[in-house]
Amino acid sequence: MSQTSSPRRRFIKGAATGAVGAGAAAFPMVSTAQTTTFRFQSTWPAKDIFHEFAQDFAKKINDMAGNRLKVEVLPAGAVVPAFQLLDAVAKGTLDGGHGVVAYWYGKNQAVALWGSGPAFGMDANMVLAWHNYGGGKELLTEIYQSLNLDVVSMLYGPMPTQPLGWFKKPVARVEDLKGLKFRTVGLAVDVFTEMGLAVNPLPGGEIVPALDRGLLDAAEFNNASSDRVLGFPDVAKNCMLQSFHQCSEQFEVLFNKTKYNALPQDLKAVIDYAVQAASADMSWKAAHRYSTDYLEMQAKQGVKFFKTPDTILRAQLAAWDKVTQKKAAENAMFKKVMDSMRAFSQRTGRWKNDTEIDFRMAWNHYYGQRAGGGNAKKT
Numbered sequence: 576m577s578q579t580s581s582p583r584r585r586f587i588k589g590a591a592t593g594a595v596g597a598g599a600a601a602f603p604m605v606s607t608a609q610t611t612t613f614r615f616q617s618t619w620p621a622k623d624i625f626h627e628f629a630q631d632f633a634k635k636i637n638d639m640a641g642n643r644l645k646v647e648v649l650p651a652g653a654v655v656p657a658f659q660l661l662d663a664v665a666k667g668t669l670d671g672g673h674g675v676v677a678y679w680y681g682k683n684q685a686v687a688l689w690g691s692g693p694a695f696g697m698d699a700n701m702v703l704a705w706h707n708y709g710g711g712k713e714l715l716t717e718i719y720q721s722l723n724l725d726v727v728s729m730l731y732g733p734m735p736t737q738p739l740g741w742f743k744k745p746v747a748r749v750e751d752l753k754g755l756k757f758r759t760v761g762l763a764v765d766v767f768t769e770m771g772l773a774v775n776p777l778p779g780g781e782i783v784p785a786l787d788r789g790l791l792d793a794a795e796f797n798n799a800s801s802d803r804v805l806g807f808p809d810v811a812k813n814c815m816l817q818s819f820h821q822c823s824e825q826f827e828v829l830f831n832k833t834k835y836n837a838l839p840q841d842l843k844a845v846i847d848y849a850v851q852a853a854s855a856d857m858s859w860k861a862a863h864r865y866s867t868d869y870l871e872m873q874a875k876q877g878v879k880f881f882k883t884p885d886t887i888l889r890a891q892l893a894a895w896d897k898v899t900q901k902k903a904a905e906n907a908m909f910k911k912v913m914d915s916m917r918a919f920s921q922r923t924g925r926w927k928n929d930t931e932i933d934f935r936m937a938w939n940h941y942y943g944q945r946a947g948g949g950n951a952k953k954t
Contacts, residue, residue: 677761
């Protein structure tokens with residue numbers, strides 16, 4: 576009896592096991608993993624395209640991470656003022672933030688080298704190349720660590736060259752700038768001060784009201800879309816295009832280091848690839864939106880755009896050299912960052928300048944604009 580029943584019992588047991596397996600396949604286990612939420616704040620007003628870029632970045636993380644990680648982005652001022660974002664993230668008041676490195680100029684002036692000045696001839700994308708492959712990332716980490724800031728920093732989103740700014744009337748000579756009450760940030764504060772302007776580094780949301788009340792004579796922010804939605808065309812009708820003061824800037828995404836380090840490696844990878852994807856997407860969206868607003872401000876709001884005269888651009892370079900040489904002598908880290916940028920730019924700049932074609936020639940060929948191309952007038 577026992578010899579004949581043993582195979583039967585084994586069969587019944589195997590059948591029961593198979594039934595359980597089939598049931599598991601029919602009714603899969605539902606993940607009960609808790610969602611980790613990161614509360615972010617940007618340094619931009621809710622209506623600004625920069626805040627939209629911050630939301631675009633967060634959406635990429637949220638879409639890729641499923642229900643395991645969620646980034647929520649608040650506008651500037653929701654928790655702390657824009658210029659207090661870095662401290663808020665470091666202390667854990669916020670889990671992360673979206674801004675620009677130049678805003679932390681008051682912590683160590685070397686950080687402004689990531690967003691201010693001519694960057695030894697590198698455009699914004701080349702500065703990001705230096706940051707990621709030429710030692711910039713390690714230098715920025717070293718600066719934050721020296722300041723006891725518990726943050727993880729990631730840079731992305733190469734910005735197009737920013738205008739010289741918005742003026743009540745066009746400027747044709749360096750002398751036209753002297754004495755003007757002007758808004759800018761970062762090392763551009765020192766450059767324009769050296770050029771004889773009275774500079775006030777106001778946050779983005781405060782610029783147009785200050786222009787409207789006469790507290791500023793002129794100001795710059797960033798781009799056609801941001802400038803338009805902030806209301807610059809309502810208080811000034813002349814915009815001077817092209818400038819070396821901020822021609823190579825990029826965005827910064829900040830994470831509280833303790834909260835970031837607690838994430839599993841695969842979610843850290845999601846964040847890393849979201850940064851890279853957002854960098855490309857931001858560039859494409861900017862080309863579309865900035866060009867649209869640039870043309871509409873001319874057609875619908877009566878804005879006149881002028882090319883900044885070369886004499887002013889050369890004066891910027893001269894002022895930049897004077898300012899940075901002084902700061903490099905006073906600040907060892909400032910010199911260290913400059914030396915690293917210079918070494919990278921000399922090599923990559925030669926390659927870039929030797930190999931890239933002049934696309935303006937082709938654009939003029941097809942659209943037959945006046946000498947110099949485009950709609951920006953010469954003063």
